[in-house]
Amino acid sequence: MATLQENDLKLFVDSIRHYLKVTTRQEPQITSAFLGTGDIDGFEFNGVVTFSGSHNGHVVVSMPGKLVREILLLQHETDLADGNLLDAVGEIANTLAGNARKALGPELQISVPIKLQGAQGIKARVRKHPYVITLRWNHYAALVCVDMERKN
Amino acid sequence: MRLLIVDDSNMIRTRISRVVQSGGLTGVVLAGLAKNGREAVRLARATRPEVVTMDLTMPEMDGIECIGELLRFDPKINILVVSALSDKSTAIQALRLGARGFVAKPFTDEELQMALLDVADNSREL
Numbered sequence: 402m403a404t405l406q407e408n409d410l411k412l413f414v415d416s417i418r419h420y421l422k423v424t425t426r427q428e429p430q431i432t433s434a435f436l437g438t439g440d441i442d443g444f445e446f447n448g449v450v451t452f453s454g455s456h457n458g459h460v461v462v463s464m465p466g467k468l469v470r471e472i473l474l475l476q477h478e479t480d481l482a483d484g485n486l487l488d489a490v491g492e493i494a495n496t497l498a499g500n501a502r503k504a505l506g507p508e509l510q511i512s513v514p515i516k517l518q519g520a521q522g523i524k525a526r527v528r529k530h531p532y533v534i535t536l537r538w539n540h541y542a543a544l545v546c547v548d549m550e551r552k553n
Numbered sequence: 554m555r556l557l558i559v560d561d562s563n564m565i566r567t568r569i570s571r572v573v574q575s576g577g578l579t580g581v582v583l584a585g586l587a588k589n590g591r592e593a594v595r596l597a598r599a600t601r602p603e604v605v606t607m608d609l610t611m612p613e614m615d616g617i618e619c620i621g622e623l624l625r626f627d628p629k630i631n632i633l634v635v636s637a638l639s640d641k642s643t644a645i646q647a648l649r650l651g652a653r654g655f656v657a658k659p660f661t662d663e664e665l666q667m668a669l670l671d672v673a674d675n676s677r678e679l
Contacts, residue, residue, distance in 0.1 A: 423659040476568050485563060492562040495610060496658045499637025507642040513561060513612045 407436065410532040412504045413460065413547050416497045421538055425475045429538035436530035440522035441546055444468075446486050447517040448494030454510035458527035458549025460501075462494040468541035487516035497545065505551075554673060555584035557602035559593040559619065560635065561611040565658075569606055569635070569665065576666045581673060590614025594622045602630065604672055607652065609636040609643065617650065624651045633672045635660070 414434055422428045443463035451459045469486040478485065491514030498511040523546050525531045531548035558569045566586045573581050584600040587593035591614045597605070605623060609616035616634065623630050632652040636643070639657035647655060653675055656668045 420659045423661055473564065476564065477571055478564065478567055480563075480567075488562055489564045492564050495562070496637040499610065499658065500639055502638055502640040502643065507640050511610060511638075513610055 407532065409504075410547050410549075412501060413497060413532070413545055414534055416500050417462075417493075417534060417536065417545050419500075420493060420496055421472075425472055425538070427539060429536040429543075431534060431536050432542070433533075433535045435533055437525065437533040437546070438530060440524055441531070441533055441544070443520055443523050443546075444543060445518060445520050446483075446490040447519075447521070447523075448487070448491035449515045449517065450494045450498035451512040451515075452498065452509060452549050453512070454552075455506055455508035456549050456551050458547075460494055460498050460549070461523050461546040462490055462497065462543075463523065463546065464490050464493075464543040465541055468538060468543055471539055471541070483518060487518055491516040554581050554604060555600060555602040556581050556669075557584045557587065557593060557596055557600065557605045559587045559590070559605060559611070559616070560608040561588050562608075563588075565608070565635070572662050572665050573669065576662065576669075578666065578669055578673065581669070590616060590619030590622070593619050594626070597623055597626065597630070601627070604631045604633065604669070606633050606635050606669075609634060609638050609647070617646065620647065620650045620652055631672045631675055633668055635665070 444465040448462045470481050495514045502509050527548045534545040560566050584602040585596040587596050589611045607616045633654045634647045634652045635656045637658040644655045653672050654668050
């Protein structure tokens, strides 16, 4: 398993920044980016996309309901039920993962998103220290966790 | 002109339909919304759309397979791919299969409108 350096994973910082800027016209503030140790505390709405092909692992987008509702309202969405919030956070994870192919190559395969509700801890499965990006958008905290490696 | 929107995300399906309905795309009528390729093929047979927006990563039948199915059924369908798989080789693959345009996610309303106008113009010329 080839280790991805912290620098390689920074593409996800640009990616979440770009996503929120384009869809809401408001850039997030990246509050930290670090290699996590132990379980990572998440938020209520979680979108997970699994990587295969040239890499394995996954990316998790974890957001509180208030943040996801604001994103949907800015897109004039009127259905703010939990199912729609899960759909939205799954779509954000899908977009970050899909955009990563630009930097990591077309051999990177991505799954359809899995959506999880409930603030559960995010466990590292692939890397000893997954890459964690914390951010604040419109006063709400959220995080992106990238736990992936390149296959040899 | 009838438009079929294909995406596994409700947020994206709703957003594209809003852009179409509020974005001054004269003469474009929503023919249907599909959440995977299989549903898209069934709806396309029933509603005969001239334009389709197509996601690529979807459950049951992905967008690449669906493009092939739709064009086998009706080679005149104009397909605009709207996908997060924004690398060059994916765009080339979709265009080689017969898609008429490609919009990378995330997109602004304006980018989507412009791309839909291009594809719609192309459809009217045919």
